[in-house]
Amino acid sequence: MITPGLALDFSHATPAGLYNYYLGGRAWTEADRETAEAVIRISPDVPAMAKENFKFAGRAASWAVAEYGIRQILDIGVGIVDDVPLDSVEICVRNVAPDATVFAFDKDEVVLAHARALRRGYLGVLRGDITDPDGIFGHPELVGRVDLTEPVLIIAAAVLHFVDDPAAVMAGLRERLAPGSVVVLSHATKTRTSQARVSGMTKAYSNASSPIVFREEEDIAALADGWDLLPPGLVDVQLWSGDGAYEGELYETIRVVGMAARVSVGRAA
Template sequence: MTTPGLALDFTQASRARVYNYLLGGKSWTEVDRETAQAVIRTSPDAPAVARENFKFAGRAAAWAVAEFGIRQVLDIGVGIVDDVPLDSVEICVHNVDPDAMVLAFDHDEVVLAHARALRPGYGGVLQGDVRDLDMIFDNPGLRHPDLADRIDLSRPAVVVLAAVLHFVDDPAAVMAGLRERLAPGSVVIVSHATSSHTGEERVDGMTAAYERGSSSIIFREEEAIASLADGWDLLPPGMTDVQLWSPDGTYQEEVYETVRVVGMAAMLPQAPGSEEVSHAALAS
């Protein structure tokens, strides 16, 4: 089932469908499988790291909702997750707050068609590209009757950018744009593939594999990724491999050698001279 007006392209690998394959989903085509297999030949641990990245996103978002009482979550670049055998960001958040509003965005036409086929109406996934934040924050879908009383971007939100910014040429501009648009006390969850302590041949191999599809991946050094938190308050435990990220240090999984993805959570502070955001205010 497709959505009228969407031009679906199955001739090139889609990063959303490649990710779905790596996560063990079933919403991929042969061209996506070929690209995913090219990634795996270069980095055999890629499916395991993809799963840990997926779990990091849900774990971090749920923690932010529970810790700070934030009731709205924007999952940007969500991909196709309904058939993945892992708990999505939405499920993880609702496990700690069933009333929290989780809204996803993606610019991939197949992702949008898939979501709307499963969920008629606004579908839970709106069209939006992280490289065009106006498309997201001024999206007419945010005024849908089902959302009108549940999304208030003048209040803090959790924004999830899981494995998204390494497909963006200027991620610092994205982070700056979020600072301009989000309310103080908002939390951003970021994960990003890094070239630090990763063999050059593996970085080159994965980069070449993704170039066969519709998106190119950009590995960055850890220092460059950490700098994306400039202007934000980095939250414990700071930036670390997604397999190790948890505020209390209890989540400890194997760190793989062939590809590394690091993650972090950061809060948008109050403007200088304004009142500090209290937990009570965030929860109200």
């Protein structure tokens, strides 16, 4: 459990705290637990789905690093993962590229407080919001450590379903990233998901610091417009792998889909 700090608000559930609870961590508050358990009553598969999403992020990140030789990774909306019994994006990346530069960003003050206390894993967990790409790419901690004229790998796992206009986010990233850069994303979808469960989960998240928005699969696929969509395209995160070798279990009560997209190498920087 977290020891509350005077400047932090623990009265509302947060995406980071909920995700930590689903993943089997201990860095959640009572508000997180209550909301998470309400979600699980509606969709019992949520903890398993969260673990598959977490593994997807690490699997896709390590694949992109190995496939394209990218050595600069920004994990945006990282959450609290130090106590999670699974390999983080940072660990997965370093398993294939020990020399990689890995930074994490999050806008949640609780996440940042944990990062300041632990000081391990990533080079730094910095304050940043995916809806403010200038704030991320212009962060002073990146100066001299990340070369934005070279390809960058962006991880946005289970982040864009907390954003009102994910298409604007993707357009902003595409405008700022160098050719050859890759974005890995995942998003909860209401396609082939019970409307009652979607409505129930949406209601459960309505009092959290960031409400969740389930979108149709075709609208999530459209986020790759203007990008080079990489195989296998947009699929359930349990089925995503660069070589087609990974195949996890599909669940009945919730779907999260993921994809990787690349900035065309023919585009002018």
